[in-house]
Amino acid sequence: MSWQNTVKHYITLFRAASDTLLVFARNLRWLGDEIGITMELLTWGQNLGQHIHVHCVVNGGALSLDRSSWIAAKPGFLFPTRALSKFFRGKYLDSLAQTYQRGELGMVGATASLIDSSAFQLFLAKLKIHDWVVYAKPPFAGAEQVLANLCLECGNCKNEVKNWGIE
Helix, strand or coil: CCCCCHHHHHHHHHHHHHHHHHHHHHCCCCCCCECCEEEEEEEECCCCCEEEEEEEEECCEEECCCCCCEEECCCCCCCCHHHHHHHHHHHHHHHHHHHHHCCCCCCCHHHHHHHCHHHHHHHHHHHHCCCCCCCCCCCCCCHHHHHHHHHHHHCCCHHHHHHCCCC
């Protein structure tokens, strides 16, 4: 389905990921304020098979809502990954269902049967029963290395990375 609806799929993926992170950041239990997010779309896995996902770089704290102070994250992980996984799955599948209800998804070939509403609902139900994985980790070599790797993956700023002295 993602091949037939590439733009819709990518928009849904980016929105679900960013909305999930923003909701968690705004929760007083975690930060209670706004975070910054940089996202990178990847479409292939290490085995060169299709594996559409996003990498998100999130700052380790938040700017207060009145923009007057910085709120540092608690030591350890910024947000609980199991909760992120469940929330993201819900956001993504809800958005996919809404896109389907608006008639914005193309269904041909192997996905033609999903034109039928009950078949699509069964498809969503099968996706809901699986655990989805949000993999989160602190940067191993600091923020500079994360940004350098992001630049190298995107291929847009190799000179800048060299200027930082990072190979």
